[in-house]
Amino acid sequence: MNNPLCHGEKAGDTWAGNWDVVVVGNGLAGSAAALFAASKGLSVAVVGSGSQLPLSSGLFDLVGMMPGERRYTDQPWETLEGLIQSGPGHPYGKLGAQAIRRAFDGFLELLAHEGLMYVACEKNARVITSVGTVKASYALPKSMAAGADAFEKKSKTLIVGIRGLKGFQARQVAQSAGTVWPGLSAVEIAPEGLGRPGDLYPEALARELDLPAGRELLIQAIRPHLDGHEAVGLPPILGMDKSHEAMAHIESALGVPCFEIPGMPPTAAGVRLREALDRAFSRYGVATFVGGKVTAVSDCEAGFSVTASLRGEETVISARRMILATGRFMGGGLTGDRCLVSEPLLNLHVAQPQTRDEWHRCNLFDPRGHAVNRAGVMADRQMHPLSADGSVVNPNLYVAGSILAHQDWKREKSGAGISIATAFRAAEACVGQA
Numbered sequence: 001m002n003n004p005l006c007h008g009e010k011a012g013d014t015w016a017g018n019w020d021v022v023v024v025g026n027g028l029a030g031s032a033a034a035l036f037a038a039s040k041g042l043s044v045a046v047v048g049s050g051s052q053l054p055l056s057s058g059l060f061d062l063v064g065m066m067p068g069e070r071r072y073t074d075q076p077w078e079t080l081e082g083l084i085q086s087g088p089g090h091p092y093g094k095l096g097a098q099a100i101r102r103a104f105d106g107f108l109e110l111l112a113h114e115g116l117m118y119v120a121c122e123k124n125a126r127v128i129t130s131v132g133t134v135k136a137s138y139a140l141p142k143s144m145a146a147g148a149d150a151f152e153k154k155s156k157t158l159i160v161g162i163r164g165l166k167g168f169q170a171r172q173v174a175q176s177a178g179t180v181w182p183g184l185s186a187v188e189i190a191p192e193g194l195g196r197p198g199d200l201y202p203e204a205l206a207r208e209l210d211l212p213a214g215r216e217l218l219i220q221a222i223r224p225h226l227d228g229h230e231a232v233g234l235p236p237i238l239g240m241d242k243s244h245e246a247m248a249h250i251e252s253a254l255g256v257p258c259f260e261i262p263g264m265p266p267t268a269a270g271v272r273l274r275e276a277l278d279r280a281f282s283r284y285g286v287a288t289f290v291g292g293k294v295t296a297v298s299d300c301e302a303g304f305s306v307t308a309s310l311r312g313e314e315t316v317i318s319a320r321r322m323i324l325a326t327g328r329f330m331g332g333g334l335t336g337d338r339c340l341v342s343e344p345l346l347n348l349h350v351a352q353p354q355t356r357d358e359w360h361r362c363n364l365f366d367p368r369g370h371a372v373n374r375a376g377v378m379a380d381r382q383m384h385p386l387s388a389d390g391s392v393v394n395p396n397l398y399v400a401g402s403i404l405a406h407q408d409w410k411r412e413k414s415g416a417g418i419s420i421a422t423a424f425r426a427a428e429a430c431v432g433q434a
Protein backbone atom coordinates (compact mmCIF):
# COMPACT_ATOMS: atom_id res chain seq x y z
CA MET A 1 0.00 0.00 0.00
CA ASN A 2 1.41 3.34 -1.04
CA ASN A 3 0.58 5.56 1.93
CA PRO A 4 1.70 9.17 2.25
CA LEU A 5 -0.47 9.92 5.31
CA CYS A 6 1.38 12.15 7.70
CA HIS A 7 1.59 10.89 11.23
CA GLY A 8 0.43 13.70 13.46
CA GLU A 9 1.49 14.79 16.88
CA LYS A 10 0.94 12.41 19.74
CA ALA A 11 -2.81 12.17 20.39
CA GLY A 12 -4.22 14.70 22.85
CA ASP A 13 -5.80 13.57 26.07
CA THR A 14 -9.45 13.75 25.02
CA TRP A 15 -10.66 10.54 23.40
CA ALA A 16 -13.82 11.27 21.47
CA GLY A 17 -14.88 7.76 20.56
CA ASN A 18 -14.76 5.27 17.79
CA TRP A 19 -16.88 5.49 14.64
CA ASP A 20 -17.32 3.55 11.41
CA VAL A 21 -16.57 6.71 9.43
CA VAL A 22 -15.07 10.08 10.20
CA VAL A 23 -15.78 12.85 7.68
CA VAL A 24 -13.37 15.79 7.65
CA GLY A 25 -15.02 18.98 6.33
CA ASN A 26 -18.61 20.00 6.91
CA GLY A 27 -19.43 21.86 3.71
CA LEU A 28 -21.99 20.45 1.31
CA ALA A 29 -19.88 17.42 0.32
CA GLY A 30 -18.93 16.47 3.89
CA SER A 31 -22.46 16.95 5.19
CA ALA A 32 -23.98 14.93 2.36
CA ALA A 33 -21.41 12.14 2.75
CA ALA A 34 -22.05 11.94 6.49
CA LEU A 35 -25.81 11.73 5.96
CA PHE A 36 -25.64 9.19 3.14
CA ALA A 37 -23.40 6.96 5.28
CA ALA A 38 -25.43 7.41 8.50
CA SER A 39 -28.74 6.81 6.73
CA LYS A 40 -27.34 3.40 5.69
CA GLY A 41 -26.66 2.52 9.30
CA LEU A 42 -22.99 3.45 9.75
CA SER A 43 -21.90 5.39 12.82
CA VAL A 44 -20.47 8.69 11.62
CA ALA A 45 -18.59 11.64 13.08
CA VAL A 46 -18.11 14.94 11.21
CA VAL A 47 -15.22 17.25 12.02
CA GLY A 48 -15.23 20.66 10.42
CA SER A 49 -13.84 24.10 10.95
CA GLY A 50 -17.07 25.84 10.01
CA SER A 51 -19.36 25.88 7.01
CA GLN A 52 -19.71 28.36 4.18
CA LEU A 53 -23.14 26.96 3.35
CA PRO A 54 -25.03 29.89 4.93
CA LEU A 55 -23.29 32.02 2.27
CA SER A 56 -24.60 29.89 -0.60
CA SER A 57 -27.63 30.71 -2.71
CA GLY A 58 -29.36 27.46 -1.78
CA LEU A 59 -29.57 26.49 -5.48
CA PHE A 60 -28.24 23.07 -6.48
CA ASP A 61 -26.52 23.12 -9.86
CA LEU A 62 -25.92 19.91 -11.81
CA VAL A 63 -24.25 21.38 -14.90
CA GLY A 64 -25.01 24.90 -16.08
CA MET A 65 -22.41 25.50 -18.77
CA MET A 66 -19.75 23.78 -20.87
CA PRO A 67 -16.28 25.29 -20.37
CA GLY A 68 -15.67 27.54 -23.36
CA GLU A 69 -19.34 28.52 -23.64
CA ARG A 70 -20.85 31.73 -22.36
CA ARG A 71 -24.47 30.65 -22.30
CA TYR A 72 -26.31 28.48 -19.85
CA THR A 73 -27.55 25.13 -21.03
CA ASP A 74 -31.19 24.10 -20.57
CA GLN A 75 -30.31 20.42 -20.85
CA PRO A 76 -28.08 19.50 -17.91
CA TRP A 77 -28.05 15.74 -18.54
CA GLU A 78 -26.95 16.14 -22.17
CA THR A 79 -24.34 18.70 -21.16
CA LEU A 80 -23.13 16.37 -18.43
CA GLU A 81 -22.39 13.72 -21.07
CA GLY A 82 -20.50 16.34 -23.10
CA LEU A 83 -18.52 17.34 -20.02
CA ILE A 84 -17.54 13.73 -19.37
CA GLN A 85 -16.48 13.24 -23.02
CA SER A 86 -14.52 16.49 -23.16
CA GLY A 87 -12.36 15.97 -20.09
CA PRO A 88 -11.04 12.59 -19.00
CA GLY A 89 -10.97 12.27 -15.25
CA HIS A 90 -13.99 14.49 -14.57
CA PRO A 91 -15.62 13.29 -11.30
CA TYR A 92 -18.96 12.89 -13.10
CA GLY A 93 -17.26 10.43 -15.46
CA LYS A 94 -16.49 8.14 -12.52
CA LEU A 95 -20.12 8.03 -11.50
CA GLY A 96 -22.32 8.04 -14.59
CA ALA A 97 -25.75 9.66 -14.94
CA GLN A 98 -27.67 6.94 -13.13
CA ALA A 99 -25.67 7.22 -9.90
CA ILE A 100 -25.80 11.01 -10.08
CA ARG A 101 -29.62 10.86 -10.32
CA ARG A 102 -29.79 8.51 -7.35
CA ALA A 103 -27.53 10.83 -5.37
CA PHE A 104 -29.70 13.89 -6.11
CA ASP A 105 -32.94 12.03 -5.42
CA GLY A 106 -31.61 10.65 -2.16
CA PHE A 107 -30.27 14.00 -0.99
CA LEU A 108 -33.45 15.91 -1.83
CA GLU A 109 -35.43 13.25 0.02
CA LEU A 110 -33.23 13.65 3.10
CA LEU A 111 -33.83 17.39 3.03
CA ALA A 112 -37.58 16.95 2.49
CA HIS A 113 -37.66 14.84 5.69
CA GLU A 114 -36.31 17.87 7.48
CA GLY A 115 -39.02 20.09 6.00
CA LEU A 116 -36.85 21.67 3.31
CA MET A 117 -38.41 21.05 -0.10
CA TYR A 118 -36.63 21.31 -3.43
CA VAL A 119 -38.01 21.16 -6.96
CA ALA A 120 -35.86 19.46 -9.63
CA CYS A 121 -36.93 19.06 -13.25
CA GLU A 122 -35.25 17.45 -16.25
CA LYS A 123 -34.36 20.88 -17.58
CA ASN A 124 -32.38 23.62 -15.89
CA ALA A 125 -34.74 26.24 -14.51
CA ARG A 126 -33.95 29.94 -14.97
CA VAL A 127 -34.31 32.41 -12.15
CA ILE A 128 -33.38 36.04 -11.72
CA THR A 129 -30.98 36.93 -8.92
CA SER A 130 -30.93 39.86 -6.50
CA VAL A 131 -28.57 41.73 -8.86
CA GLY A 132 -30.93 41.20 -11.76
CA THR A 133 -28.84 38.62 -13.61
CA VAL A 134 -30.31 35.33 -14.85
CA LYS A 135 -29.05 32.05 -13.44
CA ALA A 136 -29.90 28.51 -14.56
CA SER A 137 -29.96 25.73 -11.99
CA TYR A 138 -31.12 22.14 -11.67
CA ALA A 139 -32.80 21.99 -8.26
CA LEU A 140 -34.42 25.03 -6.71
CA PRO A 141 -35.62 25.52 -3.16
CA LYS A 142 -39.42 25.31 -3.38
CA SER A 143 -39.57 28.92 -2.22
CA MET A 144 -37.92 29.96 -5.52
CA ALA A 145 -39.78 27.64 -7.90
CA ALA A 146 -42.65 29.99 -8.77
CA GLY A 147 -40.02 32.51 -9.91
CA ALA A 148 -38.78 30.10 -12.59
CA ASP A 149 -42.33 29.56 -13.78
CA ALA A 150 -43.13 33.30 -13.85
CA PHE A 151 -39.87 33.97 -15.73
CA GLU A 152 -40.62 31.30 -18.33
CA LYS A 153 -44.10 32.73 -18.92
CA LYS A 154 -42.85 36.32 -18.59
CA SER A 155 -45.76 36.93 -16.22
CA LYS A 156 -46.54 40.47 -15.14
CA THR A 157 -44.61 40.37 -11.87
CA LEU A 158 -44.14 42.76 -8.98
CA ILE A 159 -40.70 42.77 -7.36
CA VAL A 160 -41.09 43.88 -3.76
CA GLY A 161 -38.22 45.48 -1.86
CA ILE A 162 -38.22 46.29 1.85
CA ARG A 163 -36.88 49.67 2.90
CA GLY A 164 -33.57 49.30 4.73
CA LEU A 165 -33.09 45.59 3.91
CA LYS A 166 -29.43 44.80 3.25
CA GLY A 167 -28.44 43.43 -0.16
CA PHE A 168 -31.70 43.79 -2.08
CA GLN A 169 -32.93 46.69 -4.21
CA ALA A 170 -36.20 45.90 -6.01
CA ARG A 171 -35.64 48.65 -8.58
CA GLN A 172 -32.21 47.36 -9.46
CA VAL A 173 -33.60 43.84 -9.93
CA ALA A 174 -36.46 45.02 -12.14
CA GLN A 175 -34.24 47.34 -14.16
CA SER A 176 -31.41 44.86 -14.77
CA ALA A 177 -33.67 41.88 -15.45
CA GLY A 178 -36.13 44.04 -17.41
CA THR A 179 -34.20 43.49 -20.65
CA VAL A 180 -35.06 39.76 -20.57
CA TRP A 181 -38.32 40.01 -18.59
CA PRO A 182 -40.34 43.01 -19.75
CA GLY A 183 -43.30 42.34 -17.44
CA LEU A 184 -41.43 43.36 -14.29
CA SER A 185 -42.16 46.32 -12.06
CA ALA A 186 -40.80 47.26 -8.66
CA VAL A 187 -42.05 48.69 -5.40
CA GLU A 188 -40.35 49.39 -2.09
CA ILE A 189 -42.48 48.93 1.00
CA ALA A 190 -41.86 49.78 4.65
CA PRO A 191 -44.17 47.52 6.66
CA GLU A 192 -44.64 49.16 10.03
CA GLY A 193 -43.66 46.95 12.94
CA LEU A 194 -41.63 44.52 10.84
CA GLY A 195 -37.89 44.41 11.49
CA ARG A 196 -35.81 46.86 13.44
CA PRO A 197 -35.35 50.09 11.48
CA GLY A 198 -31.80 50.51 10.23
CA ASP A 199 -30.89 46.93 11.08
CA LEU A 200 -32.74 44.83 8.56
CA TYR A 201 -30.99 41.62 7.60
CA PRO A 202 -32.70 38.90 5.52
CA GLU A 203 -32.13 36.17 8.09
CA ALA A 204 -33.63 38.20 10.96
CA LEU A 205 -36.60 39.22 8.83
CA ALA A 206 -37.15 35.62 7.73
CA ARG A 207 -37.38 34.58 11.39
CA GLU A 208 -40.00 37.29 11.99
CA LEU A 209 -42.02 35.84 9.11
CA ASP A 210 -42.11 32.46 10.83
CA LEU A 211 -44.84 34.13 12.91
CA PRO A 212 -48.29 34.73 11.36
CA ALA A 213 -48.38 38.23 12.85
CA GLY A 214 -45.20 39.19 10.98
CA ARG A 215 -46.59 37.82 7.71
CA GLU A 216 -49.79 39.84 8.14
CA LEU A 217 -47.75 43.04 8.33
CA LEU A 218 -46.00 42.11 5.08
CA ILE A 219 -49.26 41.14 3.35
CA GLN A 220 -50.95 44.42 4.34
CA ALA A 221 -48.04 46.40 2.95
CA ILE A 222 -47.95 44.52 -0.40
CA ARG A 223 -51.69 44.30 -1.08
CA PRO A 224 -52.26 47.93 -2.22
CA HIS A 225 -49.57 47.49 -4.92
CA LEU A 226 -50.84 44.23 -6.42
CA ASP A 227 -52.76 45.98 -9.15
CA GLY A 228 -53.24 43.10 -11.60
CA HIS A 229 -49.79 41.57 -11.14
CA GLU A 230 -49.75 37.81 -11.70
CA ALA A 231 -46.85 37.00 -9.38
CA VAL A 232 -44.82 38.60 -6.58
CA GLY A 233 -41.04 38.30 -6.20
CA LEU A 234 -39.47 38.97 -2.81
CA PRO A 235 -36.02 38.90 -1.24
CA PRO A 236 -35.22 35.56 0.47
CA ILE A 237 -37.10 36.35 3.68
CA LEU A 238 -40.09 34.01 3.56
CA GLY A 239 -39.67 32.29 6.91
CA MET A 240 -36.85 30.25 8.37
CA ASP A 241 -38.11 27.22 10.34
CA LYS A 242 -41.58 27.57 8.86
CA SER A 243 -40.79 28.74 5.37
CA HIS A 244 -43.36 26.53 3.62
CA GLU A 245 -46.09 27.63 6.01
CA ALA A 246 -45.03 31.26 5.51
CA MET A 247 -45.13 30.92 1.70
CA ALA A 248 -48.54 29.25 1.73
CA HIS A 249 -49.96 31.92 4.05
CA ILE A 250 -48.64 34.85 1.99
CA GLU A 251 -49.65 33.32 -1.36
CA SER A 252 -53.16 32.53 -0.23
CA ALA A 253 -53.62 36.02 1.27
CA LEU A 254 -52.32 37.77 -1.88
CA GLY A 255 -53.98 35.33 -4.29
CA VAL A 256 -50.95 35.09 -6.62
CA PRO A 257 -47.82 32.89 -6.70
CA CYS A 258 -44.97 34.33 -4.62
CA PHE A 259 -41.29 33.48 -4.86
CA GLU A 260 -37.96 34.30 -3.31
CA ILE A 261 -35.17 35.77 -5.41
CA PRO A 262 -31.70 34.29 -4.63
CA GLY A 263 -29.86 36.94 -2.66
CA MET A 264 -26.45 38.18 -1.62
CA PRO A 265 -24.68 36.15 1.09
CA PRO A 266 -25.46 35.33 3.82
CA THR A 267 -28.86 34.22 2.59
CA ALA A 268 -31.87 32.80 4.39
CA ALA A 269 -31.88 29.96 1.81
CA GLY A 270 -28.30 29.05 2.74
CA VAL A 271 -29.06 29.24 6.45
CA ARG A 272 -32.15 27.04 5.98
CA LEU A 273 -30.01 24.48 4.17
CA ARG A 274 -27.38 24.45 6.93
CA GLU A 275 -30.06 24.13 9.62
CA ALA A 276 -31.87 21.31 7.75
CA LEU A 277 -28.58 19.40 7.46
CA ASP A 278 -27.92 19.91 11.17
CA ARG A 279 -31.40 18.57 11.98
CA ALA A 280 -30.68 15.55 9.77
CA PHE A 281 -27.39 15.01 11.66
CA SER A 282 -29.43 14.75 14.87
CA ARG A 283 -32.01 12.45 13.28
CA TYR A 284 -29.33 10.00 12.09
CA GLY A 285 -27.13 10.35 15.17
CA VAL A 286 -24.19 11.93 13.33
CA ALA A 287 -21.70 13.20 15.93
CA THR A 288 -20.47 16.69 15.08
CA PHE A 289 -17.19 18.27 16.10
CA VAL A 290 -17.47 21.69 14.54
CA GLY A 291 -15.55 24.89 15.08
CA GLY A 292 -11.96 23.77 14.88
CA LYS A 293 -9.44 22.49 12.37
CA VAL A 294 -8.20 18.97 12.00
CA THR A 295 -4.49 19.38 12.52
CA ALA A 296 -3.23 15.83 12.12
CA VAL A 297 -4.32 12.42 10.92
CA SER A 298 -2.59 9.16 11.69
CA ASP A 299 -3.53 5.77 10.36
CA CYS A 300 -2.87 2.25 11.44
CA GLU A 301 -4.41 -1.13 10.73
CA ALA A 302 -7.46 -0.34 12.88
CA GLY A 303 -8.23 2.89 11.02
CA PHE A 304 -7.67 6.60 11.47
CA SER A 305 -7.06 8.91 14.42
CA VAL A 306 -8.02 12.44 13.57
CA THR A 307 -6.77 15.17 15.87
CA ALA A 308 -8.83 18.34 15.94
CA SER A 309 -8.26 21.51 17.84
CA LEU A 310 -11.70 22.37 19.21
CA ARG A 311 -12.15 25.37 21.50
CA GLY A 312 -8.51 25.25 22.50
CA GLU A 313 -8.62 21.56 23.37
CA GLU A 314 -7.17 18.71 21.36
CA THR A 315 -9.73 16.05 20.57
CA VAL A 316 -8.93 12.73 18.95
CA ILE A 317 -11.61 11.05 16.91
CA SER A 318 -10.98 7.54 15.72
CA ALA A 319 -12.76 5.69 12.95
CA ARG A 320 -12.35 2.72 10.70
CA ARG A 321 -12.72 4.79 7.51
CA MET A 322 -12.27 8.43 6.60
CA ILE A 323 -13.84 10.69 3.98
CA LEU A 324 -11.87 13.83 3.15
CA ALA A 325 -14.18 16.68 2.05
CA THR A 326 -12.16 19.77 2.88
CA GLY A 327 -12.97 21.79 -0.26
CA ARG A 328 -10.60 23.95 -2.25
CA PHE A 329 -8.58 27.08 -1.48
CA MET A 330 -11.29 29.06 0.34
CA GLY A 331 -11.84 26.45 3.06
CA GLY A 332 -8.20 25.37 3.20
CA GLY A 333 -8.63 21.94 1.58
CA LEU A 334 -5.97 22.97 -0.96
CA THR A 335 -3.18 25.47 -0.52
CA GLY A 336 -0.91 27.09 -3.07
CA ASP A 337 2.51 28.68 -2.84
CA ARG A 338 4.46 30.32 -5.64
CA CYS A 339 4.93 27.10 -7.57
CA LEU A 340 2.83 24.27 -6.18
CA VAL A 341 -0.73 23.42 -5.17
CA SER A 342 -0.76 21.07 -2.17
CA GLU A 343 -3.23 19.14 -0.07
CA PRO A 344 -2.11 20.17 3.42
CA LEU A 345 -3.75 17.63 5.72
CA LEU A 346 -2.67 14.24 4.31
CA ASN A 347 -0.14 15.44 1.78
CA LEU A 348 -2.08 13.69 -0.99
CA HIS A 349 -0.91 13.96 -4.56
CA VAL A 350 -2.49 16.97 -6.32
CA ALA A 351 -2.92 16.77 -10.10
CA GLN A 352 -1.89 20.18 -11.46
CA PRO A 353 -0.10 21.95 -14.30
CA GLN A 354 3.63 21.25 -14.45
CA THR A 355 4.65 24.87 -14.02
CA ARG A 356 3.05 27.94 -12.55
CA ASP A 357 3.16 29.63 -15.96
CA GLU A 358 0.41 27.23 -17.01
CA TRP A 359 -1.89 28.03 -14.08
CA HIS A 360 -3.69 30.88 -15.81
CA ARG A 361 -4.57 31.89 -19.35
CA CYS A 362 -3.69 35.40 -20.47
CA ASN A 363 -7.29 36.55 -20.44
CA LEU A 364 -8.76 36.42 -16.94
CA PHE A 365 -12.26 36.09 -18.41
CA ASP A 366 -11.40 33.33 -20.88
CA PRO A 367 -14.55 31.16 -20.95
CA ARG A 368 -12.43 27.99 -21.05
CA GLY A 369 -11.30 28.74 -17.49
CA HIS A 370 -7.85 28.39 -15.92
CA ALA A 371 -5.89 25.18 -15.40
CA VAL A 372 -5.28 25.89 -11.70
CA ASN A 373 -9.02 25.65 -11.08
CA ARG A 374 -8.94 22.06 -12.26
CA ALA A 375 -6.10 21.11 -9.91
CA GLY A 376 -7.07 18.71 -7.16
CA VAL A 377 -6.97 15.22 -5.76
CA MET A 378 -7.48 12.39 -8.25
CA ALA A 379 -9.80 9.54 -7.32
CA ASP A 380 -10.88 6.17 -8.66
CA ARG A 381 -14.53 5.13 -9.18
CA GLN A 382 -14.91 4.33 -5.47
CA MET A 383 -13.59 7.81 -4.57
CA HIS A 384 -10.32 6.47 -3.18
CA PRO A 385 -7.61 9.13 -3.56
CA LEU A 386 -4.87 8.13 -5.97
CA SER A 387 -1.12 8.63 -5.83
CA ALA A 388 0.84 10.13 -8.72
CA ASP A 389 1.35 6.63 -10.15
CA GLY A 390 -2.41 5.93 -10.07
CA SER A 391 -2.36 3.53 -7.12
CA VAL A 392 -4.89 3.71 -4.27
CA VAL A 393 -3.44 5.58 -1.29
CA ASN A 394 -5.36 3.68 1.36
CA PRO A 395 -8.40 1.42 0.80
CA ASN A 396 -10.15 2.94 3.83
CA LEU A 397 -9.69 6.52 2.71
CA TYR A 398 -12.16 8.38 0.43
CA VAL A 399 -12.45 11.87 -0.98
CA ALA A 400 -15.49 13.92 -2.05
CA GLY A 401 -16.49 17.37 -3.26
CA SER A 402 -14.73 20.32 -4.78
CA ILE A 403 -11.25 19.15 -3.70
CA LEU A 404 -11.40 16.66 -6.59
CA ALA A 405 -9.28 17.18 -9.71
CA HIS A 406 -10.38 17.64 -13.33
CA GLN A 407 -13.45 19.78 -12.64
CA ASP A 408 -14.01 23.53 -12.50
CA TRP A 409 -17.31 23.78 -10.62
CA LYS A 410 -17.53 27.56 -10.71
CA ARG A 411 -17.23 27.67 -14.50
CA GLU A 412 -19.27 24.54 -15.19
CA LYS A 413 -21.90 25.58 -12.62
CA SER A 414 -21.70 22.12 -11.11
CA GLY A 415 -20.88 22.94 -7.45
CA ALA A 416 -23.64 21.19 -5.56
CA GLY A 417 -23.88 18.39 -8.12
CA ILE A 418 -20.25 17.33 -7.79
CA SER A 419 -20.44 17.59 -4.00
CA ILE A 420 -23.65 15.55 -3.68
CA ALA A 421 -22.76 12.91 -6.27
CA THR A 422 -19.21 12.21 -5.10
CA ALA A 423 -20.37 12.22 -1.45
CA PHE A 424 -22.96 9.61 -2.40
CA ARG A 425 -20.38 7.39 -4.06
CA ALA A 426 -17.87 7.73 -1.19
CA ALA A 427 -20.56 6.85 1.36
CA GLU A 428 -21.78 3.95 -0.78
CA ALA A 429 -18.21 2.61 -0.93
CA CYS A 430 -17.87 2.90 2.87
CA VAL A 431 -21.14 0.99 3.31
CA GLY A 432 -19.94 -1.65 0.84
CA GLN A 433 -16.84 -2.18 2.98
CA ALA A 434 -18.65 -2.30 6.32
Ligand SMILES: Cc1cc2nc3c(=O)[nH]c(=O)nc-3n(C[C@H](O)[C@H](O)[C@H](O)COP(=O)(O)OP(=O)(O)OC[C@H]3O[C@@H](n4cnc5c(N)ncnc54)[C@H](O)[C@@H]3O)c2cc1C
Nearest residue numbers: 025027028029048049050061294326327331401402415416
Ligand atom coordinates in the same frame (compact mmCIF):
# COMPACT_ATOMS: atom_id res chain seq x y z
C1 LIG B 1 -21.01 31.91 -1.74
C2 LIG B 1 -21.29 30.57 -2.35
C3 LIG B 1 -22.30 30.45 -3.30
C4 LIG B 1 -22.58 29.20 -3.87
N1 LIG B 1 -23.58 29.10 -4.78
C5 LIG B 1 -23.83 27.92 -5.35
C6 LIG B 1 -24.86 27.78 -6.32
O1 LIG B 1 -25.55 28.74 -6.67
N2 LIG B 1 -25.07 26.55 -6.87
C7 LIG B 1 -24.31 25.45 -6.52
O2 LIG B 1 -24.55 24.37 -7.04
N3 LIG B 1 -23.32 25.57 -5.62
C8 LIG B 1 -23.06 26.76 -5.03
N4 LIG B 1 -22.06 26.86 -4.10
C9 LIG B 1 -21.16 25.70 -3.93
C10 LIG B 1 -21.54 24.65 -2.92
O3 LIG B 1 -22.32 25.14 -1.88
C11 LIG B 1 -20.30 24.02 -2.30
O4 LIG B 1 -19.60 25.00 -1.62
C12 LIG B 1 -19.34 23.45 -3.27
O5 LIG B 1 -20.07 22.51 -3.97
C13 LIG B 1 -18.11 22.82 -2.57
O6 LIG B 1 -18.44 22.07 -1.45
P1 LIG B 1 -17.36 21.27 -0.60
O7 LIG B 1 -18.08 20.68 0.56
O8 LIG B 1 -16.57 20.40 -1.48
O9 LIG B 1 -16.32 22.37 -0.08
P2 LIG B 1 -16.50 23.56 0.95
O10 LIG B 1 -17.84 24.15 0.83
O11 LIG B 1 -15.33 24.46 0.77
O12 LIG B 1 -16.41 22.84 2.36
C14 LIG B 1 -15.21 22.32 2.90
C15 LIG B 1 -15.22 22.53 4.39
O13 LIG B 1 -14.10 21.87 4.98
C16 LIG B 1 -13.55 22.69 5.98
N5 LIG B 1 -12.14 22.33 6.21
C17 LIG B 1 -11.08 22.50 5.36
N6 LIG B 1 -9.94 22.05 5.94
C18 LIG B 1 -10.29 21.58 7.17
C19 LIG B 1 -9.56 21.01 8.26
N7 LIG B 1 -8.24 20.81 8.20
N8 LIG B 1 -10.23 20.67 9.38
C20 LIG B 1 -11.57 20.87 9.46
N9 LIG B 1 -12.32 21.40 8.47
C21 LIG B 1 -11.69 21.76 7.33
C22 LIG B 1 -13.72 24.10 5.44
O14 LIG B 1 -13.69 25.06 6.47
C23 LIG B 1 -15.09 24.01 4.77
O15 LIG B 1 -16.12 24.33 5.66
C24 LIG B 1 -21.80 28.07 -3.50
C25 LIG B 1 -20.80 28.20 -2.55
C26 LIG B 1 -20.54 29.43 -1.96
C27 LIG B 1 -19.45 29.51 -0.92
